[in-house]
Amino acid sequence: MAELMYWQGILRAHDEEMARDPLVFAMGEDIGVAGGTYKATSGLFAKYGEQRVIDTPISENSYTGIGVGAAMLGARPIVEIMSVNFAWLAMDQLMNNAAKIHYMSGGRIRCPFVMRVPGGTAHQLGAQHSARMEKVFMGVSGLRVVTPATPRDAYGLLKSAVRSDDPVVIIEHESMYNLKGEVPDDEFFTPLEGVEIMRPGKDVSIFAYNISVHWALDAAKKLASEYGIDAEVIDLRALKPLDRAGIAASVRKTHHAIIVEEDEAPVGVGSEVMAIINEECFFDLDAAPVRVHALDIPIPYNHRLEKAAIPNAGDVIAAVRKMFGR
Amino acid sequence: MDATDQKRLLREMLFARRFEERCAEAYHERQIGGFLHLYPGEEACAIGVLEKAQTGSDYVVTGYRDHIHAIKSGMDPKALMAELFGKEAGCSKGRGGSMHLFDPDVHFMGGYALVGGPFPLAAGFAKAIQLRGGQEISICFLGDGANNQGTFHETMNMASLWKLPVLFICENNLYGIGTAIERSTVEINQYKRVAPYGIEAAQCDGQDIDIVMAHAEKAVNYVREQRKPYFLELMTYRLRGHSMSDSGAYRSKEEVEEWAQRDPIGIYKRRLVEAGVLTEDEFHAMDKAVQDEIENEVVRYAIECPEPRVEDVARYVYTEGGNNHG
Ligand SMILES: Cc1ncc(C[n+]2csc(CCOP(=O)(O)OP(=O)(O)O)c2C)c(N)n1
Numbered sequence: 001m002a003e004l005m006y007w008q009g010i011l012r013a014h015d016e017e018m019a020r021d022p023l024v025f026a027m028g029e030d031i032g033v034a035g036g037t038y039k040a041t042s043g044l045f046a047k048y049g050e051q052r053v054i055d056t057p058i059s060e061n062s063y064t065g066i067g068v069g070a071a072m073l074g075a076r077p078i079v080e081i082m083s084v085n086f087a088w089l090a091m092d093q094l095m096n097n098a099a100k101i102h103y104m105s106g107g108r109i110r111c112p113f114v115m116r117v118p119g120g121t122a123h124q125l126g127a128q129h130s131a132r133m134e135k136v137f138m139g140v141s142g143l144r145v146v147t148p149a150t151p152r153d154a155y156g157l158l159k160s161a162v163r164s165d166d167p168v169v170i171i172e173h174e175s176m177y178n179l180k181g182e183v184p185d186d187e188f189f190t191p192l193e194g195v196e197i198m199r200p201g202k203d204v205s206i207f208a209y210n211i212s213v214h215w216a217l218d219a220a221k222k223l224a225s226e227y228g229i230d231a232e233v234i235d236l237r238a239l240k241p242l243d244r245a246g247i248a249a250s251v252r253k254t255h256h257a258i259i260v261e262e263d264e265a266p267v268g269v270g271s272e273v274m275a276i277i278n279e280e281c282f283f284d285l286d287a288a289p290v291r292v293h294a295l296d297i298p299i300p301y302n303h304r305l306e307k308a309a310i311p312n313a314g315d316v317i318a319a320v321r322k323m324f325g326r
Numbered sequence: 327m328d329a330t331d332q333k334r335l336l337r338e339m340l341f342a343r344r345f346e347e348r349c350a351e352a353y354h355e356r357q358i359g360g361f362l363h364l365y366p367g368e369e370a371c372a373i374g375v376l377e378k379a380q381t382g383s384d385y386v387v388t389g390y391r392d393h394i395h396a397i398k399s400g401m402d403p404k405a406l407m408a409e410l411f412g413k414e415a416g417c418s419k420g421r422g423g424s425m426h427l428f429d430p431d432v433h434f435m436g437g438y439a440l441v442g443g444p445f446p447l448a449a450g451f452a453k454a455i456q457l458r459g460g461q462e463i464s465i466c467f468l469g470d471g472a473n474n475q476g477t478f479h480e481t482m483n484m485a486s487l488w489k490l491p492v493l494f495i496c497e498n499n500l501y502g503i504g505t506a507i508e509r510s511t512v513e514i515n516q517y518k519r520v521a522p523y524g525i526e527a528a529q530c531d532g533q534d535i536d537i538v539m540a541h542a543e544k545a546v547n548y549v550r551e552q553r554k555p556y557f558l559e560l561m562t563y564r565l566r567g568h569s570m571s572d573s574g575a576y577r578s579k580e581e582v583e584e585w586a587q588r589d590p591i592g593i594y595k596r597r598l599v600e601a602g603v604l605t606e607d608e609f610h611a612m613d614k615a616v617q618d619e620i621e622n623e624v625v626r627y628a629i630e631c632p633e634p635r636v637e638d639v640a641r642y643v644y645t646e647g648g649n650n651h652g
């Protein structure tokens with residue numbers, strides 16, 4: 001088993017899929033000659049040529065639509081949007097076309113389209129480069145939305161997304177491209193549905209995804225060693241469709257739930273998970289579920305303000321301690 | 327073109343006219359719901375252009391005024407009318423409606439509601455054709471109003487840059503709903519707007535099907551042989567309102583009357599009668615036969631076939647096995 005960085009996992013998935021199927025192609029701004037803003041497509045241009053590794057003009061909506069059109073004829077585009085903040089410009093093609101064509105055509109046209117977007121707050125990039133948009137994508141019927149937290153899943157989710165006949169949005173994280181982790185040497189596929197238990201525990205379920213999985217894991221360590229609380233960390237991973245059964249199963253075991261997201265709380269992953277807990281296993285709860293989330297503000301530039309806006313492991317610990325009164 | 331083909335073309339235009347008029351009736355009887363955009367006055371555009379394409383092989387896409395493009399592409403009018411009636415036997419299984427007709431079997435890739443949305447899809451079809459190394463072309467029909475969308479400019483740039491085999495047909499009917507073209511657009515000659523993108527273009531009369539076919543033949547051949555885009559602007563006029571809810575108060579009676587004199591069916595019929603290909607009596611018999619066919623075969627079928635089962639409401643959101651991998 002090799003240790004790879006997150007970006008290397010993404011690159012490996014591209015490379016394997018492009019080598020396997022000549023109809024898999026990649027497009028996006030600066031992904032070809034320049035190798036990609038986060039190196040996730042580096043070397044592919046030289047290997048597969050400009051017909052399949054396409055440097056696009058800065059026209060998010062239309063190159064997304066070109067990907068969608070190609071997918072409708074059976075090609076398998078992997079479209080990278082440089083930052084999730086720019087994906088707002090591609091929303092028409094993504095929401096009105098990619099997400100709806102299979103349904104609108106009564107199942108007659110498939111749209112095996114993949115969009116990769118780095119999202120999340122990096123360091124002092126300002127409000128227009130720090131937004132998270134998962135709440136927007138996960139609210140749209142017809143899309144699949146997945147969020148890798150590890151190099152293994154950065155690889156495995158892209159592999160599955162390319163093979164899926166549904167449109168899939170993969171939300172990566174700008175601060176995680178250099179994260180290291182073990183990735184099996186043999187080809188494998190991470191499912192596009194279902195949660196993963198990252199750390200089993202019996203006292204409290206901490207639901208997280210993408211970067212917040214790491215905050216939750218850090219918090220769980222400290223909760224165990226310093227407060228004697230055995231936390232279960234669940235990587236939601238697939239935000240659409242959400243795994244209702246997987247969420248409920250963990251709550252039935254621990255009777256306590258905390259949801260941690262980098263996003264601001266209103267209309268988000270936390271509210272959705274909380275609704276599912278209510279609907280599926282309300283009477284299994286021993287305490288009211290709690291959300292840990294960003295402040296409801298545009299992300300500020302100043303490093304202290306930025307830090308104050310985004311949650312961290314300490315906030316998770318504080319929330320759990322409060323819940324248990326310890 | 328011999329007399330048989332000339333009569334067939336006239337009949338196709340007549341069928342298109344009577345089909346749309348029958349749709350209007352069914353709409354008033356509330357058998358058809360939603361938005362309904364009809365094509366009378368513009369028949370020579372879709373029928374003339376697609377007469378010169380390889381329908382069934384070339385890919386066709388358009389906006390919401392899509393009935394006649396679908397029929398001329400090879401869609402069974404029964405499946406079309408059944409769709410308008412919301413039936414399971416409809417071309418989109420009753421999930422699409424008038425604006426969302428699909429028939430991938432004959433490469434009719436759809437009707438779309440968002441003005442300008444299909445531009446990138448058409449370029450995407452061409453991209454898939456290019457990747458597969460096929461000889462088909464992609465044909466995109468849209469109105470004059472669509473050319474003020476960003477997707478127009480973005481797609482023209484990329485289609486030309488990447489040498490995509492796509493034929494753009496602009497059906498310039500001088501209005502976008504109730505806004506006259508000179509009130510929305512600086513350069514009212516649409517074909518001139520693609521020159522900066524290095525795309526060959528022409529403008530011609532869209533009411534005389536012989537003229538349309540002459541230009542379309544040249545355009546189709548150009549795209550098929552040169553493997554790059556071409557833009558053809560057809561000057562036309564819709565004789566009815568924009569949709570069923572449009573009173574048409576923004577146009578003078580004189581203007582509508584003037585264009586009614588240039589009705590494409592009238593122009594072609596007179597030509598055939600003068601050339602001795604057809605008599606007035608034969609024309610009336612043809613008209614009667616067309617109306618009987620629409621009533622006895624098409625409408626009857628749409629009335630008799632069943633609605634979708636309510637239990638199937640969530641079918642087609644995802645493909646079956648969309649979470650499959652490996
Ligand atoms: C993005 C978007 N904006 C607005 C509308 C509402 N709308 C529907 S048709 C139309 C006019 C389009 O005119 P044109 O492209 O010339 O086509 P025509 O109907 O004349 O054939 C408008 C504004 C829409 N459907 N989509």
Ligand SMILES: [Mg+2]
Binds near residue numbers: 470499503
């Ligand atoms: Mg118009």
